[in-house]
Amino acid sequence: MRLQGVGVGRGIAHGPIVRMPDPIPEPGTGHRAADADTEFDRAMDALKGVAADLSERAERAGGEAKGVLDAQSMMAQDPALLDDVRSRISTGRTAERAVFEAFHGFQQMLISMGGYMAERAADLGDVSQRTIAQLNGVPAPGVPEVNHPFVLVAHDLAPADTAALDITKVLGLVTIGGGPTSHTAILARSKAIVAVVGVADAGALVDGTQVLVDASDGSVILDPTADDVAAAEQRLAASRVEAPIGPGKLADGTDIPLLANIGRPSDIADALLRGAEGVGLFRTEFMFLGTETAPTVAEQQEQYRTVFAAFGGKKVTVRTLDAGSDKPLAFLSTGHEENPALGLRGIRATRAHEEILRDQLTAIAAAAAETDADVQVMAPMVADAAETEYFVTLARSLGIPVAGVMAEVPSCALVAGQVLGIADFVSIGTNDLTQYTLAADRLLGSVAAYQDPWHPAVLRLVKLLGDAGIQSGRPVGVCGEAAADPMLAVVLVGLGATSLSMAPSALADVRTELRQHTLEHARALAVRALDAASAAEARAVVRD
Template sequence: MAVLRGVGIGQGVATGPVLHMAEAAPAPEDVPSTVGADAERTRVQEAIAAVTAELNRRAEAAGGAARDVLEAQAMIAEDPTLADEVEERISAGSTAEWAVHDAFAGFRASLEAVGGYLGERAADLDDIAQRVIARLRGVAAPGVPDPDHPFVLVARDLAPADTALLDLDKVLALVTTDGGPTSHTAILAREKGIVAVVGAAEAAGVPDGGTVIVDAASGTVTTEPAPEEIARAAARAADRRAADTAPPTPGALADGTPIALLANLGKPGDAVDAVARGAEGVGLFRTEFLFLSASQAPTVTAQRDAYRELLSAFPGRKVVVRVLDAGADKPLPFLNDAHEENPALGLRGLRALRASEDILREQLTALAEADAETEADLWVMAPMVATVEETAYFTALAREYGLRTAGIMVEVPSSALLADRLLAHADFASIGTNDLTQYTMAADRLLGSVASFQDPWHPAVLRLVAEVGRAGAALGKPVGVCGEAAADPLLAVVLVGLGVGSLSMAPAALSDVRRTLSLHTLDQARRIAEAALAADDAASARAAAQAAG
């Protein structure tokens, strides 16, 4: 028996035989076409169209964050620059297979050189190229195996198209050798409630058919487990299933301290699942879905109808709506599509909205109208607030439109360090741990080469969370977390110990977080948080919290 270590996603445990992800097919050779340029041109057009249709079909079926990722891949597949590169090679006498392979490889290198969001998207090109080439060859694209029995999937990492439509009746658990807690694979696994351990490098050596226990709670993969280990894992899995089917209760610590458990939602239709899973409200509603696929800003009427649908699903409950967070990885042609050398540090969030204030005013108008027609407790917040002046500007503007509760997202160190001064103006603060980690660690959250720095367990990030928690307590202002960190059950306990009063996450994570919070008192949460703060790095902070718990 061996114990392999990685980072667990959630608290699940599963046992089963291993199957490895199929490797990519060998690259095509650069040989002259035997059928002529016109025939090759037709072949590649049909193949790209088929792959694009398949990606869009998977996006529609997947929904949620997976849908966004897959739709982005479909757009890349049809990129006109790529099409021109493929055409150039076919005109020079290449086969369609080689033209796609070489054009995509060249485009990939260009994106990697740019870095940032585009650099991260370079990895998606490999998956798209493989799918197009497989279609040209008339073979199945490399991807998830499809045996006639349940299995534990081991892969280097998963392409978004594969993660989005995993057959959860067969895939008992997911183990990746690459990636971290905020990778696409981890985020999608958390959203779907898949038992997962990521970054377990040694898992590559586990043979197909070998039985393993995947324990997300401890971040371990146990190979060749003893019968008694398998029995204990099965009992734990059964207990979790029973807990998941029990009627959900409000979030609370063992001593009765209430901790509101809220949902992160991307569109109004997601509300049904959130309510069914026991969400006490919405801690982050992303309004970008109305804007990202549009060539111009949606009308006030269109926005009002969408917000009304959302608010109607939560009568009497808190619903926190984030105004448009465009920029960086979400440029919009009518707002901020100008090239920036480092868009993550550029005109994004509230900065972009102030530069086009009419869009912000229309959004606040629509929110106010929807609020007047429904019974939810609407809170609005601005993204990427960095200064006291920005806070005062947004809260004053929100109140001008009659919106009662206006707050800010804490995503940059300046707003965390000055939280007491910002909260003198704002009604509440919501900490976006994904961006706060990015800016604290100077590590682009979308850049794979620095993924190891993108860990919200880092004591530097936790110290900033503690600053906001103290400021909120001193001023009597609510402080919540709506980043991926809130979905990590043990980290959720730490956040509560740092002064956070509400946690917002993907609905699938609510059950695990609710259960873990119920096992700790507030004093215990504070002690666990202190242990994590005393560590030197993210890994030791996680280990210290586990030991203190």
């Protein structure tokens, strides 16, 4: 029997299934014996303990996982949630019930908003479960302690669970929910764990069943034969003859620079070790999240200098603050929005608070002047030529000569010629571009098949941007998760991408795959993908 989902990476895994245990039951509604102050102190102690545990996990995990776990830790201390817990305790609720109801209420609000905000609902649920477990004095929910290697099956994994996976025991990961750009998929890729997500029928799998997980085609085969396993291992071995670390190139010598996505200075070492030719996406939110006031110019300058100095002589592309939606900031209040993912986020939010954007650009310019890195900036969520003109003009006036934009909103691709008549470059954020093009929530397993950058509708938008780049003579890069898919990376090059930026763990596979194709062949594959009727068909015709 064969189940289908969306693969993360191209590896394979085979072994017995171990299922994630059921969540902690919903606490009862009975009234408590202790007074309100005592009960609230219990809740506060538990929440502080969970926050501290998540912070410790973040430090151990590092990389992209650190940012996700740090955000979860802050959720456990969110003032609005604490006030809600206190209010519910004052009406007679136990600490356990008050925590459950407060977090559940916020979860439902986020789910109703859709998009990135809905994705945060799962993180809130995990914090709630951990807090209730601490209050009850029982182990927090998580990956089972098993003494043998196994394939983990779960509805979805909380960031804390994914970050803490023991890769010496967890052979592979199968989730019922999620999509290729969900947190589970992103963290699995960063840890090089074989994963297939969005497998709707995986709920029927039982412990001990032998499975073959093949990320290259997103399949999960139950009770595989020895021939099934041998064939998969042979395919994997053939694809794993890695090219030596060096510049990204096609078989005909065409240069395709391979860059790293980084989220903080601690990511630098891994990117350099794996041969990143520079930074295609430097996310700067780590300095802004969890603070009551924006960092000063001097504070930002110090952090930027560290990254720029490490990549001396290489290109470093800094994304200005991408605030709003799933990254609300106390000092950048946009007021209540029914759907923040379609609201005042990215360049819209910082344009409304221009002093924050000016300070950031000033700090970047000053740090760049202190190093020999080739620093350039780009704004997130740019929709059209008018926003491009605003950002590019402002960046240049503050001493940054090279300024571009991120193409994440479909309208940016539709007016690509106008945008590239102003911007020095465009970088395509395929995660958001896919979500907005196909109206498919990144978290929701039922629409995971839509949340796939292989979809011809997304590829057509990429082609519009690539064509505009060729006509204008300006570079068009890709910095979304799509660039980390080796075969899709070749298609993106065929559509006009001139550079690819990805999680450092994906660099070797993409570098190797590019060396097997000429530019002419990449363009031919792109034509086949564009003519497909679905993401699955596009992936299949290119692979075949």
